[in-house]
Amino acid sequence: MPFQVTKKSRPLIYQQGRSAILFLSPTLLVFSAFILFPVLFSFYLSFHKWNMFSQERAFVGLENYTRVLQSAEFWSVLKNTAVYTLGTVPLNMAFALLVAYFLHKKVFGKKFLRTAFFTPVIISAVAAAVIWRWIYEPNFGLLNYFLSWFGLPSVNWLNDPTAAMSALIIMGVWKTFGVNMVLFAAGLEAIPQHYYEAAEIDGAGKWSKFWNITLPLLSPTTFFIVVMSIIGSFQVFDIVYVLTSGGPLGTTKVLVFYLYEQAFKFFEMGYASAVAYLLFALIFILTLLQIRFLQRRVHYT
Amino acid sequence: MRSPITPLVGLVLACSLMFGCGQKKDRAAAKVTITFWHSFVSSTVPALNELLKKFEQEHPNLAVKAQYIPSGDALIQKLITAIQSQTAPDVSWIHADYLQNLVQANAIYQMDEFLHGPNGLAAEELNDFYPALLEAASWRGTLYSMPMEATNLGLLYNRGLFRNAGLDPDRPPQNWEELREYARKLTFDKNGDGKLDQVGFGIPIFPASGPLGNWMAWQWLPFLWQAGGYNINLEQTEVLFNSAAGVQALTLWKEIYHELNLISFTPDYDAAFPGQQLAMMLDGPWNLPRYRGFRHIDWAIAPLPAGPAKRATIVGGEYLAIFKQSQHPQEAWTFVKWILKPETQAEWSMKSGYLPVRHAATKIKAYQDFLQANPGLKVYVDQLDFGQSPRPVDFHGLEITRLMAEAIEKATLGKQDPKTVLDEAAAKANQLLQQAAQAARK
Numbered sequence: 001m002p003f004q005v006t007k008k009s010r011p012l013i014y015q016q017g018r019s020a021i022l023f024l025s026p027t028l029l030v031f032s033a034f035i036l037f038p039v040l041f042s043f044y045l046s047f048h049k050w051n052m053f054s055q056e057r058a059f060v061g062l063e064n065y066t067r068v069l070q071s072a073e074f075w076s077v078l079k080n081t082a083v084y085t086l087g088t089v090p091l092n093m094a095f096a097l098l099v100a101y102f103l104h105k106k107v108f109g110k111k112f113l114r115t116a117f118f119t120p121v122i123i124s125a126v127a128a129a130v131i132w133r134w135i136y137e138p139n140f141g142l143l144n145y146f147l148s149w150f151g152l153p154s155v156n157w158l159n160d161p162t163a164a165m166s167a168l169i170i171m172g173v174w175k176t177f178g179v180n181m182v183l184f185a186a187g188l189e190a191i192p193q194h195y196y197e198a199a200e201i202d203g204a205g206k207w208s209k210f211w212n213i214t215l216p217l218l219s220p221t222t223f224f225i226v227v228m229s230i231i232g233s234f235q236v237f238d239i240v241y242v243l244t245s246g247g248p249l250g251t252t253k254v255l256v257f258y259l260y261e262q263a264f265k266f267f268e269m270g271y272a273s274a275v276a277y278l279l280f281a282l283i284f285i286l287t288l289l290q291i292r293f294l295q296r297r298v299h300y301t
Numbered sequence: 302m303r304s305p306i307t308p309l310v311g312l313v314l315a316c317s318l319m320f321g322c323g324q325k326k327d328r329a330a331a332k333v334t335i336t337f338w339h340s341f342v343s344s345t346v347p348a349l350n351e352l353l354k355k356f357e358q359e360h361p362n363l364a365v366k367a368q369y370i371p372s373g374d375a376l377i378q379k380l381i382t383a384i385q386s387q388t389a390p391d392v393s394w395i396h397a398d399y400l401q402n403l404v405q406a407n408a409i410y411q412m413d414e415f416l417h418g419p420n421g422l423a424a425e426e427l428n429d430f431y432p433a434l435l436e437a438a439s440w441r442g443t444l445y446s447m448p449m450e451a452t453n454l455g456l457l458y459n460r461g462l463f464r465n466a467g468l469d470p471d472r473p474p475q476n477w478e479e480l481r482e483y484a485r486k487l488t489f490d491k492n493g494d495g496k497l498d499q500v501g502f503g504i505p506i507f508p509a510s511g512p513l514g515n516w517m518a519w520q521w522l523p524f525l526w527q528a529g530g531y532n533i534n535l536e537q538t539e540v541l542f543n544s545a546a547g548v549q550a551l552t553l554w555k556e557i558y559h560e561l562n563l564i565s566f567t568p569d570y571d572a573a574f575p576g577q578q579l580a581m582m583l584d585g586p587w588n589l590p591r592y593r594g595f596r597h598i599d600w601a602i603a604p605l606p607a608g609p610a611k612r613a614t615i616v617g618g619e620y621l622a623i624f625k626q627s628q629h630p631q632e633a634w635t636f637v638k639w640i641l642k643p644e645t646q647a648e649w650s651m652k653s654g655y656l657p658v659r660h661a662a663t664k665i666k667a668y669q670d671f672l673q674a675n676p677g678l679k680v681y682v683d684q685l686d687f688g689q690s691p692r693p694v695d696f697h698g699l700e701i702t703r704l705m706a707e708a709i710e711k712a713t714l715g716k717q718d719p720k721t722v723l724d725e726a727a728a729k730a731n732q733l734l735q736q737a738a739q740a741a742r743k
Binding site: 050051054128137138139140154156159160161173217244245246247248249257261264265266267 | 332374378381384385402403405406408465496506507509510512514564565566567568569573578699700703707710711714715
């Protein structure tokens with residue numbers, strides 16, 4: 001909704017604007033110092049060579065960007081990030097919708113269950129990853145112990161290059177689906193009851209109600225969740241850092257972990273800033289594409 | 302919804318208004334406080350506090366304010382921030398890996414400033430230090446730090462498991478062939494469920510990009526030397542870890558790794574050894590205080606087995622650097638010099654499990670008695686005589702170590718051909734060395 005400024009209201013707006021700035025100033029100060037400045041500074045850095053120690057920053061133009069794009073490792077971490085995204089987002093959404101759908105009904109202990117499913121979101125990622133390390137531990141871990149009940153072979157979850165990404169995805173879903181569950185729950189609440197009543201009179205079954213009423217009317221929520229989840233999974237870092245540190249054999253090295261390494265292990269600040277801006281561009285384009293192609297399929301009541 | 306931040310901010314503000322948090326002025330103007338940053342493992346901190354207390358008793362006009370930073374990575378990042386904001390400590394404990402960066406940032410003193418000063422160290426005193434340590438404490442032949450303690454790598458083994466397997470616990474493996482043979486004999490899967498119940502030897506393979514990647518590379522180097530190789534040439538123009546010796550050392554690791562099927566075993570050897578699931582592993586002396594608590598295990602330390610070319614182990618340590626931003630460099634040097642005294646070194650070694658940095662400490666009667674009572678520590682101290690430190694890499698040392706670690710991981714876990722992966726890593730490393738040489742010429 002663009003705000004129409006007419007001549008008459010300008011003085012009022014002007015007054016309001018002044019007091020608004022005054023009220024906003026503490027937040028704006030914090031925002032400028034901790035968000036705006038770093039964003040601009042890293043953009044500046046992406047055209048320079050700087051190792052964090054020295055006082056001088058040599059201008060190198062687009063060299064950092066070309067070096068990133070020519071680096072084989074960059075493309076392989078990009079691929080890993082895409083695999084992680086393709087693994088977590090659908091699973092995450094399916095799981096979130098399922099739980100939200102069942103908790104939407106009258107279930108005993110509904111509030112408790114909702115809280116329980118939301119808890120992983122609040123737990124610090126580092127603490128959670130430490131717990132999951134124990135779950136995945138090959139010799140005395142919980143997961144292999146469960147598998148052995150069903151006579152399944154034990155898996156060295158975090159050290160086997162073929163299994164590590166799955167381990168990461170499972171934990172990623174567990175950690176983040178709670179947010180989407182709450183969003184879906186809110187979306188379900190918002191669907192007016194009379195559609196279902198009308199459908200029942202027409203003799204629709206459970207499945208057909210879900211398929212023809214619930215899903216289409218949830219689509220604004222679903223669209224929002226798709227966009228946000230993809231952005232979130234492209235930015236995954238903390239659980240990777242603690243759970244696998246990008247290993248084994250670099251199979252779980254994701255973009256932000258790579259960026260962190262370049263910046264804080266090898267002190268290549270300019271290069272890392274270029275990686276950050278490429279990631280920004282990538283997420284931006286992906287989001288635009290989603291808005292273009294998915295928005296059309298969104299129904300509003 | 303109220304933001305949880307608000308009360309916090311209020312608290313900080315109130316605190317700083319009332320007390321000027323952390324900005325306490327020393328009342329006694331004559332007393333100089335030396336700030337000292339370190340990241341010892343937490344189990345060592347009590348011993349460190351005792352040491353610092355002793356220093357303060359002997360130097361009534363000096364106080365040491367120690368600040369503990371949980372990991373080496375966090376420490377270097379904190380140091381960078383501090384250097385930029387002119388709040389660097391007087392003395393900090395650093396890893397030799399970061400020497401290059403600190404020197405190029407012009408952040409730390411050359412030690413010559415103090416060594417040849419009025420309160421210096423005589424040349425014969427310097428000769429008393431283990432040369433490998435001084436080499437690692439230098440950058441391009443100039444001393445920029447002093448070793449605070451030494452470590453090296455030994456073979457930790459479980460005598461009880463040796464006996465069970467019919468091996469003589471008083472005769473640990475002497476060479477590569479025996480190491481391999483013992484490892485095979487000590488590995489078995491009792492119930493045939495595909496899960497190893499006991500593993501003979503832990504080849505330390507960790508993600509190269511993880512916190513233990515450097516630790517893996519560090520443990521591989523002695524095998525490279527035992528085969529007669531080096532990590533880099535003296536001219537700093539090319540790396541040598543892909544030589545025939547490197548291929549030999551990596552092939553050994555790869556073969557043992559697959560013979561024992563280590564892919565299915567936990568990489569957490571620190572838990573597997575006390576759990577009697579692991580018979581032999583490589584380890585340093587810093588864990589000795591912990592092992593003394595294992596009453597249920599009959600363990601011992603042996604020197605590393607000899608390789609086809611010679612005996613070798615890797616010597617490392619942590620180093621003390623004095624920062625140019627320090628207001629009290631002379632007092633900081635007094636502290637460093639006190640740490641280097643033979644008596645201090647002996648006492649520190651007995652309490653912490655680290656090794657002394659100089660011969661004179663090992664001649665002290667109390668220390669010799671301690672070694673007799675702790676044969677494990679004695680093995681480590683004796684090994685210092687044939688220990689080597691990796692040849693310092695002047696530029697891009699961190700990246701080159703990483704490339705080496707990646708090659709080790711690819712050959713063992715990734716089942717790739719040792720020669721191929723070492724050559725690939727060496728090609729990338731040599732490219733970095735060339736870039737550095739070009740930049741230096743500019």
